[in-house]
Amino acid sequence: MFNKSRLKVARQRAGLTMRELAARVGIEPRTVTGYEAGEYLPSDDVAQKFARVLGFPLEFFAADDLDIPQVEGVSFRSMSKMTARQRDGAIAAGAVAFLLSDWLDGQFDLPHADVPDMREELPQTAAAGLRDYWGLGNRPIKNMVHLLELKGVRVFSLGEDGKEVDAYSLWRGVRPYVFLNTQKSGERSRFDAAHELGHLVLHKHAAPNGLEAEKQANEFAAAFLIPEAPLRAAGRIAGLPKVVQLKQEWSVSVAAMAYRLHETGLLTKWNYQQIFIEISRRGWRTEEPAPIRREQSQIWQKVLSEVRRDEQLGLGGLSELLSLPEGELEKLLFGLVTVGVPSAPRTAPVTPPRGKLRIVK
Template identity: 45%
Template sequence: MFCADRLKVARHRRKLSGKQLAAAAGLTEVTISKVENGHQPDDATIEKLIAALGYPRAFFFMDKPELLEPQSVSFRSLKKMKAAERNASLAAGSNGISLYQWIDERFELPAPDLIDLSIEQERPEVAARLLRQHWGLGDRPIGNILRLFESKGIRVLSLSENTQNVDAYSFWHAEHPFIFLNQKKTAERSNFDAAHELGHLVLHFHAQAESAPEDDAERQANQFASAFLMPDADIKSYINQVYSSSQIIKAKARWKVSAMALAMRLNQTKILSDWTYRSIVIELGKQGYRTGEPLGTDRETSTLLAKVFSALWSKGLTKRDIADDLNLPWEEIESLVFGLTGPATIRPMKASLTVVG
């Protein structure tokens, strides 16, 4: 039976409205509406939809997908986001869940090790310190943020949305935490986004809409991320006086954050006065640090997925085989896995997988 929800996922991934899909497929808007509301299409209509969307025929005849509702997802920049961008990102989340279900059938993945810190929503810095204690991190800088997250059972996937409006988002599904990161951002911005989403996962646990108004939730997640990445004690032991932007540019590599994020943290910890902070922000802006990171760090990628693909490749399996198994276009898998490279064309296996933080 043709699955209406899968048609919605495919349409959203292509960022098409019902009207646009109708035009691309040579169908009427009424036909698209009927199909998406459960009316079974004839073969001719199905072929037109397949041609317009570029998804394999079998995709539309699978069981209902896991659909994400906007209220269950913590988005950054939600107010700036267009409906098509939001829907495309949510549909990527649906495909990401399918990918991890496929991986779960073949590998033993790290179990989630997050704690519910929603009681500390009004004290995000305390929440950050408690989670660091729970994970045994102390006050040291985090070497590889994504590797740490994956070792704690967070499923991290990439977004390749070519837009400034979709930074990252997170959600819980079947007791598993997911984070999606836009790869169009700088590495430093992506690191902060990851920590921001971690804040949502532990502070707002199952959706910001259920626990805090959007503005409050974003402020809390930002404060959590800043404190989690740049602990107060480490900041103060490493930097006690700042006179120029060059000191910040040199020091930011320690925490793998942007110059602007470090400047703000130094202001929060009273190392930078408000006047000096404003002056340094102006200096950094003139050097291009407001919109980019001229002297940037290396981008992190998924350690867990790299290990998965390495194990699969050793058995002769590739991302294209995964796409075939999931009846997804190959580029949909590519967009989720940080551009990890390897052979393009495997048979399944069951293996244990350990990711060390």
């Protein structure tokens, strides 16, 4: 049986409108609309054309319904930069990620979600409360991706072309998800991760969209990554060199550190303005001084190491098990892992033994 939800996801992942897909397949646009609405089924010939044009195996379209994120439940880091086509493609990536995540749950014992609901708290209060709840104290957070994974958050990348497609997060039942644009600098990706964590704790199962929700998530991220107390211990800041030193200590962008210092009253308005002018003059809005290394995933490094050791599986075997193109799996893990996983042909379905992954702080 041809699955309408899978046709829509594959089309959106290919970045095509229904009219564009119809033109490539050689059918009427209204016909594609009917297929996606489930009004009727395509012939075998048309189904094969869909698979060829969209780059998905034919078996993908014959499997069960996909769990597709709802637009109103998705928190995008920035909606203004994206076109509707880019937004739909990024959300469709969530449906593919759910398939990979469900396979992961079936093969490994991983941490359950430990992300509290703090909807009644102010952003800065929630940030301090979550640090206390997780036992982080006021020390710098070494790795945001590792921390999220340790607390049961599934982290994926958005391997889309261009930086317009920004980070987003959502709850799927009891499991929180974060999708990061890993083409950004390491500092900005860390802030995105903290921003999305803010949405997860402040706007759980709500409609986390709009300027006010974004403002709250930004306030949370700044307070979570850079607690106020240790900043005050450093005293009033007068010059850019000290700002750069603190940005290295807390692994945030120099612009974010300057803003946080001004927000907490440690930079006067005049000093903040002068420092920001100098940051812009030096090109540090896009290229960071003393950049940090990009954060990577512990879970996916360990999982893919297991896949690599299984010569019968490989990434090609995993894509076959899930009826997904290898390219879709690679996009979801782009920037989160460093080691490529070679494909390996399989002669029979292989299910690796269930394992237990240990995540360290």
